[in-house]
Amino acid sequence: MxxxxxxxxxxxxxxxxxxxxxxxxxxxxxxxxxxAAVHADGTSSSADMKTQLLLAIQNLEQVISEAGYECKNIVRLNVYTTSHEEFFPCFDLFGEWITKNRIKQAATFFEVKTLFETLKIELEATVVK
Structure with missing residues (x-):
């Protein structure tokens, strides 16, 4: 590739x-x-944005890994959040994850009215190999 x-x-x-x-x-x-920040038992997190972002990243990493792909090969990443005011203070954490994984992705950030139940952040990715 x-x-x-x-x-x-x-x-x-x-x-x-x-x-x-x-x-x-x-x-x-x-x-x-x-x-998103959905626990292994299927329950949605009601934690703060930072905690939800970390869990959403972990879940995305798990899906990518279990499929036999690598995060460094994410080429498209859409970020949906219910509050840019809550998300942007966590942007450094998000950026550290991008940098750590050497991801070079086209991205779009969306503020949406609501996500499922109590969720605040959702990450949608396209990965290649």
């Missing part, structure tokens, strides 16, 4: 995403459903 990042500008680098990712000769593609 070969990927090429397209970034006509530099400002997005601080925001931990790229403008576009071209993928050539991919062996396979994994489309992940939105992963």
């Amino acid at each position: 070969e990927t090429r990042v397209i970034n006509p500008w530099k400002w997005q680098d601080e925001r931990h995403y790229v403008q576009a990712v071209e993928v050539k000769q991919a062996q396979s593609t994994l489309y992940c459903a939105g992963q």
Whole structure:
């Protein structure tokens, strides 16, 4: 597999995403459903944004790993949050995870009115290999 990042500008680098990712000769593609702060028993977290973000990341990592893929090969990541005011103080934590995994993904951030039950954050990814 070969990927090429397209970034006509530099400002997005601080925001931990790229403008576009071209993928050539991919062996396979994994489309992940939105992963949120849902515990293994299926109950939704009612914790604060930071705690929910950490659990959503763990859940996304688990799905990707169990499918035989790697987080570093996430090429698309959509972030849904019920409150950008609550999410952006956690943005450094999110950025650290992106950097640690060497992810170069096209991303879109959405503020939505509501997510399922008490959820505040959901991560939807496309991964290639």
